Amino acid sequence: MAGPVPNARSRRIEESVTLAIMAKAQRYKAAGKNVVSLAAGEPDFPTPGPIADAGIAAIQQGRTRYTATSGVPELRQAGALWFRTAYGIDFAPEEVMACAGAKAALHMALHTVVEKHDNILILAPYWVSYPALVTLADGNPIVLPAVPDEGFVHSAAAIDAAFRQHQARGILINFPNNPSGAVPSRAQVQAFVDVAKAHDAWILSDEIYGSLLYDGATHVSPATLPGGRERTIVVNGFTKSHTLTGWRISFLAAPRPVIEAAGRLQSQALGNPCTISQEAAIAACKQPLTSELERRMQAFDGRRRYLVDEINKIAGLQLQAPKGAFYALVDVRALCKRLSCDDVAIAERLLEEQLLAVVPGTAFAIPGFIRLSYAASMDDLRAAVTRLRAFAAGLS
Ligand SMILES: Cc1ncc(COP(=O)(O)O)c(C=O)c1O
Numbered sequence: 001m002a003g004p005v006p007n008a009r010s011r012r013i014e015e016s017v018t019l020a021i022m023a024k025a026q027r028y029k030a031a032g033k034n035v036v037s038l039a040a041g042e043p044d045f046p047t048p049g050p051i052a053d054a055g056i057a058a059i060q061q062g063r064t065r066y067t068a069t070s071g072v073p074e075l076r077q078a079g080a081l082w083f084r085t086a087y088g089i090d091f092a093p094e095e096v097m098a099c100a101g102a103k104a105a106l107h108m109a110l111h112t113v114v115e116k117h118d119n120i121l122i123l124a125p126y127w128v129s130y131p132a133l134v135t136l137a138d139g140n141p142i143v144l145p146a147v148p149d150e151g152f153v154h155s156a157a158a159i160d161a162a163f164r165q166h167q168a169r170g171i172l173i174n175f176p177n178n179p180s181g182a183v184p185s186r187a188q189v190q191a192f193v194d195v196a197k198a199h200d201a202w203i204l205s206d207e208i209y210g211s212l213l214y215d216g217a218t219h220v221s222p223a224t225l226p227g228g229r230e231r232t233i234v235v236n237g238f239t240k241s242h243t244l245t246g247w248r249i250s251f252l253a254a255p256r257p258v259i260e261a262a263g264r265l266q267s268q269a270l271g272n273p274c275t276i277s278q279e280a281a282i283a284a285c286k287q288p289l290t291s292e293l294e295r296r297m298q299a300f301d302g303r304r305r306y307l308v309d310e311i312n313k314i315a316g317l318q319l320q321a322p323k324g325a326f327y328a329l330v331d332v333r334a335l336c337k338r339l340s341c342d343d344v345a346i347a348e349r350l351l352e353e354q355l356l357a358v359v360p361g362t363a364f365a366i367p368g369f370i371r372l373s374y375a376a377s378m379d380d381l382r383a384a385v386t387r388l389r390a391f392a393a394g395l396s
Pocket residue numbers: 041100101102103104127174178206208239245249250
């Protein structure tokens with residue numbers, strides 16, 4: 001019996017290319033196969049005890065009811081202070097709202113500023129959901145091809161040319177970048193701001209990996225730079241740094257009119273983000289947990305160095321050292337050429353032949369690459385390197 005069908009907007013949203021590989025990896029695991037998965041973008045550390053305890057205390061003390069829809073005032077205040085101390089961005093509490101995760105914050109921001117058919121620039125490689133999020137907000141995603149030879153950071157001239165060509169209303173950036181690990185210099189971020197200012201455009205800056213940095217790299221938010229504050233919408237929080245992945249809580253911060261409008265949308269569409277998670281986020285803002293976070297960064301850094309050393313020894317593979325986040329974007333173009341296939345086929349073969357799950361670069365608009373997450377144990381990383389080596393050796 002044929003009934004009504006889903007609408008055109010939902011039909012425009014494609015299923016993620018990563019899903020097929022992840023689903024297959026799950027099936028193999030369920031069948032008892034020894035799959036090593038470096039596909040997930042989720043730290044292997046638990047949520048730190050004091051943060052989880054704040055959530056538990058909220059439940060035990062009965063703070064489990066509806067809150068103000070943009071977050072409790074204490075969280076907005078703590079968030080504003082955290083933005084100032086951690087990143088040097090001067091937001092008032094009214095310019096900070098709580099959302100149900102960074103993804104929800106991006107969704108709210110895009111729905112607040114994008115007009116129908118607005119062109120929004122997205123720098124490849126990008127996090128998989130960006131084009132769909134722009135499309136859902138009735139905008140047109142315009143993807144600038146990746147620039148691996150420039151350390152994955154686009155030049156101001158290339159961005160300026162794209163703004164001109166597409167009359168774009170905004171640009172969506174993500175540094176430290178998932179999947180490349182790129183972190184632009186202050187001068188490069190200032191150049192992005194200057195271009196956006198020249199076109200009177202929005203900058204939507206996804207800074208969810210802002211505290212995961214290596215080799216002395218610093219994270220500079222466009223909101224801290226001259227010309228940036230009035231046009232930058234910042235998404236940040238503790239999802240990746242503190243493993244608040246399942247808690248669904250993050251911040252959206254921007255000039256007051258944006259936050260007021262986004263707050264109205266959120267109040268109608270979603271209501272408040274989880275009350276218990278808000279308490280956990282207050283604790284995360286207030287407690288620096290210095291030694292715990294240093295311990296994590298040391299672990300991530302050790303794994304990163306291991307991958308860079310070992311992967312670059314494998315013929316046909318190349319890895320530029322990531323400066324931030326916890327992903328290794330491995331150049332497999334030489335393998336693709338040798339096998340006359342693409343990165344999706346390489347990822348499929350790695351899973352089928354070596355039981356190694358990775359994400360093909362095509363998912364991030366960087367064909368010819370594969371992404372390995374090093375938010376995984378050293379044992380898993382060693383096994384992954386052995387399997388990559390065996391795969392490449394089997395081809396020679
Ligand atoms: C760049 C980037 N932005 C946003 C998100 C989503 O974060 P959240 O789980 O807080 O929605 C992710 C998750 O992988 C990400 O990599």
